[in-house]
Amino acid sequence: MSSAVHRRMLKEYMAIQKNAATRPHLELLEPIQEDDLLHWQAILLGTADSAYEGGRFKLDIVIPTSYPIQSPTIRFVTKICHPNVHFKTGEICLDILKSEWTPAWTLESVCVAISSLLTNPEPSSPLNCDAANLLRCGDTAGYNSLVKMYTALYATGDCDEE
Amino acid sequence: MASYYDDHSLEDPFKARKKTSNPYGGSSFNPDLSHFMPREETESTSSSPSSRLPSASGPAVADFRRLAEMFGVFREREEPLGDEAHQEFLDNLITQLMDEAGASGKHGPPPASKSFIRDLPFVPQKDLKRDEACIICNENFQENESRAGVTKLPCKHHFDRDCIVPWLELHNNCPACRAEVPSDDPEWNRKKREAELAKYAAEAEVDQDWMYS
Numbered sequence: 001m002s003s004a005v006h007r008r009m010l011k012e013y014m015a016i017q018k019n020a021a022t023r024p025h026l027e028l029l030e031p032i033q034e035d036d037l038l039h040w041q042a043i044l045l046g047t048a049d050s051a052y053e054g055g056r057f058k059l060d061i062v063i064p065t066s067y068p069i070q071s072p073t074i075r076f077v078t079k080i081c082h083p084n085v086h087f088k089t090g091e092i093c094l095d096i097l098k099s100e101w102t103p104a105w106t107l108e109s110v111c112v113a114i115s116s117l118l119t120n121p122e123p124s125s126p127l128n129c130d131a132a133n134l135l136r137c138g139d140t141a142g143y144n145s146l147v148k149m150y151t152a153l154y155a156t157g158d159c160d161e162e
Numbered sequence: 163m164a165s166y167y168d169d170h171s172l173e174d175p176f177k178a179r180k181k182t183s184n185p186y187g188g189s190s191f192n193p194d195l196s197h198f199m200p201r202e203e204t205e206s207t208s209s210s211p212s213s214r215l216p217s218a219s220g221p222a223v224a225d226f227r228r229l230a231e232m233f234g235v236f237r238e239r240e241e242p243l244g245d246e247a248h249q250e251f252l253d254n255l256i257t258q259l260m261d262e263a264g265a266s267g268k269h270g271p272p273p274a275s276k277s278f279i280r281d282l283p284f285v286p287q288k289d290l291k292r293d294e295a296c297i298i299c300n301e302n303f304q305e306n307e308s309r310a311g312v313t314k315l316p317c318k319h320h321f322d323r324d325c326i327v328p329w330l331e332l333h334n335n336c337p338a339c340r341a342e343v344p345s346d347d348p349e350w351n352r353k354k355r356e357a358e359l360a361k362y363a364a365e366a367e368v369d370q371d372w373m374y375s
Contacts, residue, residue, distance in 0.1 A: 004299060011300040068298060069328050075257060088237075089257050099270040102337040103298040103329060126169050 005067050009037035016108050025115040038063040042111050050119050051147035055155030068103035081150035083121040083132035093127045230259035272347035274330035282313040285320060297338055298325035317341035
């Protein structure tokens with residue numbers, strides 16, 4: 001079973017390297033160490049014209065040995081203000097990482113999904129209630145400036161320092 | 163951490179207990195070790211300490227959550243000390259415990275029925291396209307001969323038998339298109355019957371509207 005997961009991760013790794021140019025919001029997606037294909041990192045770039053613009057957000061990705069039957073565990077290392085991300089632990093609330101996971105997803109497609117979650121938050125299932133409440137009561141201006149502040153505070157430097 | 167229960171409209175087990183039986187006063191959740199430890203003791207009188215550890219019989223989801231809460235209390239207390247490595251360790255521990263709570267709970271659709279898995283059809287090589295790959299292992303069906311063969315689901319999606327069986331043992335849908343297959347789960351079957359009845363009722367209503375309008 002564990003050799004199956006390594007074979008699949010190797011295939012994903014090769015595909016990721018080949019597609020590098022086609023993902024504008026994914027600066028980096030690679031194993032932290034070349035010899036451990038079960039522990040990856042990624043860097044998401046905040047979309048232009050969004051409150052996350054200019055931010056670089058680091059993700060920590062752990063692949064279970066039962067992957068792809070079971071989903072990877074992904075969390076934000078860089079602090080981020082988002083209704084569906086726990087501000088302290090970086091835990092992400094996203095259906096495809098939990099109940100809606102299927103083996104058809106890849107690390108690359110999951111990272112794209114997380115990137116689009118940034119600009120399409122789901123305030124009805126929050127991990128960060130303060131951010132979600134601003135959205136729920138329609139205070140977009142307040143929400144955007146809060147996100148901008150945290151982006152400037154935590155995500156504009158070198159995120160490898162975290 | 164306490165807000166977790168609010169957001170999921172759940173009753174906070176800590177608060178509930180405090181209201182009823184906490185002799186240490188204070189109605190709000192107070193992350194204070196001296197409040198915390200004695201409560202642990204009173205708890206262990208009702209259930210043996212070993213029952214709180216992961217066991218073969220399967221730990222309760224609430225136990226993992228409670229343990230995660232407990233480490234959350236440690237983390238908040240120690241934050242001012244600024245020991246980053248320690249904080250990170252606690253963060254990881256908490257995340258893991260929460261995952262564990264999630265994994266032992268019901269996540270996603272129920273397992274496919276045993277008879278469905280047993281009766282999966284065999285797909286001969288000639289029915290497969292040359293460049294077709296199993297989406298679970300990403301390997302071409304032609305590439306590897308040391309396999310238990312290729313099968314297909316009712317939605318016509320092909321998979322290595324070795325790859326799809328572990329999935330179906332956990333979830334009764336197609337990894338490619340999420341089309342559902344039979345399950346032995348009584349809850350799932352009940353919901354499916356209800357959905358069918360509702361659909362039938364809706365159709366009947368449309369028929370009637372047409373007749374009487």
